[in-house]
Amino acid sequence: MPKIVDKEAKKMEILNAAMQVFAHKGVVKTKIIDIATTAGVGKGTIYEYFRSKEEIFTSAYTYFSKTMESMVQEALSKEDDPLKQLELILTISLDAFVHIGEEFADIMMEFWAEGIRNKNQDILDVINLKGVYSNYRKMIQKILKKGIEKGVFKPMxxxxxxxxxxxxxxxxxxQWIMDRKAINLRKVSVVLLDSFIEGIRKRE
Amino acid sequence: MPKIVDKEAKKMEILNAAMQVFAHKGVVKTKIIDIATTAGVGKGTIYEYFRSKEEIFTSAYTYFSKTMESMVQEALSKEDDPLKQLELILTISLDAFVHIGEEFADIMMEFWAEGIRNKNQDILDVINLKGVYSNYRKMIQKILKKGIEKGVFKPMxxxxxxxxxxxxxxxxxxQWIMDRKAINLRKVSVVLLDSFIEGIRKRE
DNA sequence: TTATTATGACCGACCGGTCGGTATTATATT
DNA sequence: AATATAATACCGACCGGTCGGTCATAATAA
Incomplete structure (x- = not known):
């Protein structure tokens, strides 16, 4: 009886369009009609799949952060040395920024900005609880603990x-986002890794 | 003939009001009428002193960053040891956040968010060129160079x-702003300083 | 009175979200 | 097979409200 459409797939299409536009224009400047046009649907259709602009935003964030997290998890599982694991986390995150494209970086920044700007606790909660932050922190903490156990890192x-x-x-x-010309991300990441690891490594 | 008013003083009053409201509500959610009310003037009066909302924002940023910079400069001039100087920069910046009040932190965040969100190069330029970033970087760089010369830091x-x-x-x-409960800023700053300095210090 | 400054009513552009109507397609009926 | 029916998907005109900025007027000082 009904017109059969893969609702889930279409929702993702809209989400993708939204992320594209967010990255390009910024969340505040993005109008529903922009997302609709990019997704190739009418404005009203957007509201068949999302309740509000805010829901589009939080959905995008959740999707984004899950993707990012599983990328890291995946890579970490292939490596056992705590030192190498730390290196991996840095490398992957920075690579995501540099390689996968500017768009990636821009949308990440958009999420930050939105989280910062929003005194509305709802968005902040989505970002903190589901977000990259607490998970990353836990991941890194686990690596550090293991490193200490193994005697690679000093107690801390x-x-x-x-x-x-x-x-x-x-x-x-x-900083890189703010002024790409002023920062050589590659160089800086090497320095970051070196000086940081130098600081926590156990010495004879 | 003219009504005697200290134009400059009144402009500062409005700027102060603006910063207050920016910190409290965020730039985007701040309406001209909010600033006017806080400053105790009519909406139209705002436009006697500023051309636009954006001009208010960039003025506020410039003022803020100059204040911040001179605070740091002032403190640095009283200390000669590169290691202590680094410590000072960290301490002052973090103290500004923790002590001088949340308002301070919030408005700084607002500037970041605004800079990030705004693809409009004008605002980004104001932030980068006049902003805290490039000056801070230069200040720190100078300290590091001096430390290397003195043999306190290793070459880098x-x-x-x-x-x-x-x-x-x-x-x-x-991170602290995003989730104040999760971060103990004092603890973290000590760790930051220690591990960083440990990483760049010259060893025997 | 005249020059200057202050003000808030007003304007017009903008935008998120709604809603009535249309299109499409699967099923039921003949 | 042809037609009717029902269920869903889609759309964009429209509405209610907001907000930056203007301008005619008022207030005040000289």
Whole structure:
């Protein structure tokens, strides 16, 4: 009886369109009609799949962060050395920025900006709880703990150290976004890794 | 003939009001009427002193970053040891966040978010050229160079290292803003300083 | 009175979200 | 097979409301 459409697939199409536009114009400047046009549907159709602009945004964020996380998990599972694992996390994150494309970086920044700007706790919760942050922190913490056990790293406050590492990573990307000419991301990432690992490595 | 008013003083009053509201509501959600009300003037009056909302924003940013910079400069001039100087920069920046009040942190975040969101190059230029970033980087770079000369730090790519340090600082603050409960800023800053300095210090 | 400054009513552009109507297609009926 | 029916998908005109910026008018000082 009904017109058969793969609702899920179409929802993803719209989500993809939304992410594209978010990355290009920024969340605030993105109008529903922009997303609709990009997705090749009418404005009203958007509301068949999402309740509101905010729901589109949070969906995009969740999707994005899950993708990112599984990429990292996948890579980590193939490596056992804590030192190498740390290196992997940095490399993958930065590579995601540099290689997979500027669009990737831009949308990540959009999420940050939106989280920062939004005093509305809802969005902040989505970002913190489902988001890259707490998961990344836990992942890194686990690596650090294992490294300490193995005697590769010296004893430390793993939680704070994990925060510092994530912070450094984010911060460097932030600067890069703000002024790509001024920052050589490759160079900086090497320095970041070296000086950081130098700082936590156990010495004879 | 003219009504006697200190134009400059009134402009600052409006700017202060604007910064207050920006910090409280975020730039996008701040309406001209909010600023006017806070400043205790009529909406139209705002336009006697600023051409547009964007001009208010960029003025606020410039003012803010100059204040911040001179605070740091002032403190640095009283200390000669490169190691201590680095410590000072971290301490002052973090203290500004923690002590001087949440408002401070919030408005800084607002500037970031605005810079990130705005693909409009004008705002990005204001932030990068006049902004905290390039100056901070230069300041830190100078300290690092001096430290290397003095033999306190090992040789390194000072520019990249400076970026990493700023990045770490920013990133940690970012995390703190996003989820204050999850981050103990004091603890983290100690770890940041220790592990970083440990990483660049020259060894016997 | 005249020059200057302050003001808020007003304007017009904009936008998120709704809703009535149309198109499409699967099934039921003949 | 042809037709009718029902269910769903799709659409864009429209509505209610918002907000940056303007401008005619008022207030005030000289």
């Amino acid at each position: 406050d793993t939680k704070s150290t994990a925060s510092v590492l994530i912070g450094a990573l984010d911060g460097v990307m932030l | 790519d000072t520019k990249s290292t400076a970026s990493v340090l700023i990045g770490a600082l920013d990133g940690v603050m970012l």
